[in-house]
Amino acid sequence: xxxxxxxxxxxxxxxxxxxxxxxxxxxxxxxxxxxxxxxxxxxxxxxxxxxxxxxxxxxxxxxxxxxxxxxxxxxxxxxxxxxxxxxxxxxxxxxxxxxxxxxxxxxxxxxxxxxxxxxxxxxxxxxxxxxxxxxxxxxxxxxxxxxxxxxxxxxxxxxxxxxxxxxxxxxxxxxxxxxxxxxxxxxxxxxxxxxxxxxxxxxxxxxxxxxxxxxxxxxxxxxxxxxxxxxxxxxxxxxxxxxxxxxxxxxxxxxxxxxxxxxxxxxxxxxxxxxxxxxxxxxxxxxxxxxxxxxxxxxxxxxxxxxxxxxxxx
Amino acid sequence: xxxxxxxxxxxxxxxxxxxxxxxxxxxxxxxxxxxxxxxxxxxxxxxxxxxxxxxxxxxxxxxxxxxxxxxxxxxxxxxxxxxxxxxxxxxxxxxxxxxxxxxxxxxxxxxxxxxxxxxxxxxxxxxxxxxxxxxxxxxxxxxxxxxxxxxxxxxxxxxxxxxxxxxxxxxxxxxxxxxxxxxxxxxxxxxxxxxxxxxxxxxxxxxxxxxxxxxxxxxxxxxxxxxxxxxxxxxxxxxxxxxxxxxxxxxxxxxxxxxxxxxxxxxxxxxxxxxxxxxxxxxxxxxxxxxxxxxxxxxxxxxxxxxxxxx
Numbered sequence: 001x002x003x004x005x006x007x008x009x010x011x012x013x014x015x016x017x018x019x020x021x022x023x024x025x026x027x028x029x030x031x032x033x034x035x036x037x038x039x040x041x042x043x044x045x046x047x048x049x050x051x052x053x054x055x056x057x058x059x060x061x062x063x064x065x066x067x068x069x070x071x072x073x074x075x076x077x078x079x080x081x082x083x084x085x086x087x088x089x090x091x092x093x094x095x096x097x098x099x100x101x102x103x104x105x106x107x108x109x110x111x112x113x114x115x116x117x118x119x120x121x122x123x124x125x126x127x128x129x130x131x132x133x134x135x136x137x138x139x140x141x142x143x144x145x146x147x148x149x150x151x152x153x154x155x156x157x158x159x160x161x162x163x164x165x166x167x168x169x170x171x172x173x174x175x176x177x178x179x180x181x182x183x184x185x186x187x188x189x190x191x192x193x194x195x196x197x198x199x200x201x202x203x204x205x206x207x208x209x210x211x212x213x214x215x216x217x218x219x220x221x222x223x224x225x226x227x228x229x230x231x232x233x234x235x236x237x238x239x240x241x242x243x244x245x246x247x248x249x250x251x252x253x254x255x256x257x258x259x260x261x262x263x264x265x266x267x268x269x270x271x272x273x274x275x276x277x278x279x280x281x282x283x284x285x286x287x288x289x290x291x292x293x294x295x296x297x298x299x300x301x302x303x304x305x306x307x308x309x310x311x312x313x314x
Numbered sequence: 315x316x317x318x319x320x321x322x323x324x325x326x327x328x329x330x331x332x333x334x335x336x337x338x339x340x341x342x343x344x345x346x347x348x349x350x351x352x353x354x355x356x357x358x359x360x361x362x363x364x365x366x367x368x369x370x371x372x373x374x375x376x377x378x379x380x381x382x383x384x385x386x387x388x389x390x391x392x393x394x395x396x397x398x399x400x401x402x403x404x405x406x407x408x409x410x411x412x413x414x415x416x417x418x419x420x421x422x423x424x425x426x427x428x429x430x431x432x433x434x435x436x437x438x439x440x441x442x443x444x445x446x447x448x449x450x451x452x453x454x455x456x457x458x459x460x461x462x463x464x465x466x467x468x469x470x471x472x473x474x475x476x477x478x479x480x481x482x483x484x485x486x487x488x489x490x491x492x493x494x495x496x497x498x499x500x501x502x503x504x505x506x507x508x509x510x511x512x513x514x515x516x517x518x519x520x521x522x523x524x525x526x527x528x529x530x531x532x533x534x535x536x537x538x539x540x541x542x543x544x545x546x547x548x549x550x551x552x553x554x555x556x557x558x559x560x561x562x563x564x565x566x567x568x569x570x571x572x573x574x575x576x577x578x579x580x581x582x583x584x585x586x587x588x589x590x591x592x593x594x595x596x597x598x599x600x601x602x603x604x605x606x607x608x609x610x611x612x613x614x615x616x617x618x619x620x621x622x623x624x625x
Contacts, residue, residue: 015466026478140606142558144565144578145599148585156589252473256565260585270474271566274481282481286474 005302012294019290020070020283024063027279053077075284080276086284090266094288096173097258097265101250103181104188108246112193113236116200117227120235123205131197138194143253147187147260154183171262184261188253192246199242204235240304244297251289338543338620345619352615355608362424362605369421374404377422378573381413386591398590408593410583419575420598426576427602430490431557437495438556439549442502447533447541449503450510461507464500472497473559480568487570494559498552505548509541543620550613554606561602577602 041049050056054065069076075086119131155170174180207213208231216226251267258268266285273281347353365372387401388394389408401409407416449460476493483489513519514537522532561578563569570576577598584595 018466022475023478026475026482029482136607136610140554140610141599141603142562144562144585145581145595145603148581148588148595149599152588152592252562255473256562259566270477274477275567277481282478286478289474 001302001305004305005298008298008301012298015294016287016290020067020287021063023283023286024066027283028059028062053079070287075287076280078273078278078281080273080278080281086281089269089281090284090288093264093266093269096263097251097254097267100181100184100188100257100263100265101247101254103185104250104253105192105243105246107185108189108192108196108250109239111189112196113200113239115193116197117204117232117235119197119201120204120208121227123208128201132201135194135197138190139198142256143187143191144256144260146190147183147257150183150187151260171260173263180261184257184263187260188250188257191253192250196239196242196246199238200235203238204231207231207235210234237304237308240300240307243300243303244293247296247300248293251293342543342616342619346615349615349618351611352619355611355615358604359608359612362601362608363428366421366424366428369418369425372421373406373415373418375415375418377414377418377575379414381409384409384413386411386587386594387413388591388593392593407597408591410594411587411591414573416580416594416597419580420577420601423575423577423580423598424601424605426487426570426574427557427560427578427605430487430494430560430576431553433491434495434498434556434560435549435552437492438498438502438552439545441496442499443506443538443545445499446503446506446508447510447537450507451514451529451533451537453511457507461504464503468500473562476559476563477566477568480563487574490560490563490569494556497559498556502545502548502552505544506541509544510537513537513540547613547617547620550609550616554609554613557602557606557609 040046047056054062057065066076073087075090078084078086078089081089115131115135119128122128151170154168157167168183169180170183172180213226213231216230217223221229254265254267255271256267257263258265259271262268266288269281270285272278273285370376384399384401384405387399387405387409388397389406390400390402392400392408405415405417407420410416410419445460445464449457476497479489479493510533519532519536522536527535557577560569561576561581564576564578565582567582569578572579580598581595581602584591584593584598588595
């Protein structure tokens with residue numbers, strides 16, 4: 001197990017290296033520098049700025065300087081947000097993104113697994129068909145469509161429940177108040193919930209037909225215990241291996257969701273930085289995201305190895 | 315076994331001659347056309363595609379002509395009367411914030427989205443099939459290396475690189491095609507490699523080798539035709555994900571440029587005006603959702619048709 005972990009961590013190094021190099025090269029291939037303006041600066045000033053950011057050095061020196069800084073967790077200064085370094089901006093944004101993303105993943109797993117199990121238990125009945133058609137909708141319709149529609153329904157029109165008029169804020173962070181979290185988290189979780197429901201349904205149908213579940217039923221165990229103690233344990237396993245891709249797509253989704261709901265997470269910074277051509281910021285976010293995805297993939301694989309005794313990680 | 319007279323034998327042979335062989339494709343298309351959801355999807359997609367192609371003929375308005383007298387006007391049949399204004403004439407879907415006709419813009423958006431879907435998928439098909447087939451056919455060290463590269467690329471958050479590409483190089487439609495296509499080929503390469511590995515062990519490949527056919531001809535003539543079924547299924551499922559990727563980029567403002575439009579751009583614009591002009595969101599979303607549904611149903615139908623054991 002330890003050896004496996006070590007090998008995976010070492011294996012991640014070339015991947016990260018490729019990401020860093022690729023984004024560095026792309027950034028330098030960009031026509032025009034980050035400080036180009038409509039009015040050309042006097043050559044001396046331009047030179048001073050470039051010298052300040054070490055842009056006058058040969059490319060390989062800049063590359064090694066960047067790697068060196070990265071090794072010290074220094075992403076360099078933001079080219080557009082001059083008051084902050086990239087590291088500071090990520091530090092501000094990451095907790096926001098992490099909070100939304102984690103809540104979304106938990107919501108997606110809990111509800112997705114529940115719906116998938118229900119569909120499997122009532123296989124080929126109305127509940128199954130209903131859940132699966134809704135899941136199809138959830139998978140097909142992208143979050144940048146669901147977000148405005150849900151905002152319109154719950155944010156603008158609001159809901160009248162038991163005489164209380166309930167309406168959720170259409171955007172903003174508000175220091176992470178629950179009310180502000182609800183819509184973005186739901187929008188982010190919906191597609192994953194649908195995929196997880198499908199996945200769990202498939203594996204649960206298989207498990208429910210397996211011999212050991214039949215044995216458990218035959219010896220007279222109550223149905224709910226058969227499901228919770230025996231079937232779910234094996235039925236939820238494929239979900240663990242889906243966690244890695246789920247995290248990746250939630251990160252991608254957060255770009256849109258943070259933009260729509262005006263949340264100060266790194267996804268929104270990334271989009272703004274990309275539009276403003278703030279190259280250091282773009283690189284910083286890409287590297288952060290890539291590291292997260294790799295680390296969480298590894299965590300998911302390790303978890304799978306722990307949960308499934310048939311799998312031996314070597 | 316009873317006695318068989320000479321006459322019976324000839325009758326048997328004549329009967330055998332009358333039997334028309336059913337190829338995989340005839341079989342598959344029969345199963346495909348029995349699938350109502352898939353057939354309906356093909357028809358609906360066909361209608362959307364024809365409308366997109368004939369867009370200039372279907373409406374008197376052009377997609378980029380601005381009309382400041384009709385800003386964000388609802389279509390004349392809109393049920394809610396608390397809207398700023400109603401657009402008469404042939405503005406069936408109303409008008410946008412610059413008074414442009416939404417119907418024509420949705421159809422032009424369909425052009426871009428479908429074109430990106432097809433071209434980028436073709437790019438990914440080309441790269442994926444050649445990469446996977448070469449890797450699987452040659453095998454050994456090269457196969458290991460090539461698949462290791464795919465593994466590394468797989469773990470990259472690729473949409474971010476597409477975004478960087480779109481930012482660093484000037485946004486153009488061709489770059490969009492290439493960038494998305496270059497991202498989507500990985501799964502295709504894996505599928506094709508796996509299929510190639512199993513096909514290359516068959517007798518007819520051995521026969522081809524024995525009769526001295528060159529490697530690349532074996533790949534082109536014998537391997538690719540035999541793995542085309544699952545590849546076709548995967549292609550139909552790639553198209554919607556490519557359309558999604560494009561509209562995702564356009565939604566973030568990194569895709570096609572004004573006045574040209576795509577469903578992602580229209581949806582983004584609609585989302586900003588959802589309180590005052592919901593039709594701007596509803597119609598493009600509806601077209602996109604229907605298209606994505608259709609591709610998914612066709613993909614599922616094709617899978618059932620081409621691979622009946624997997625039902």
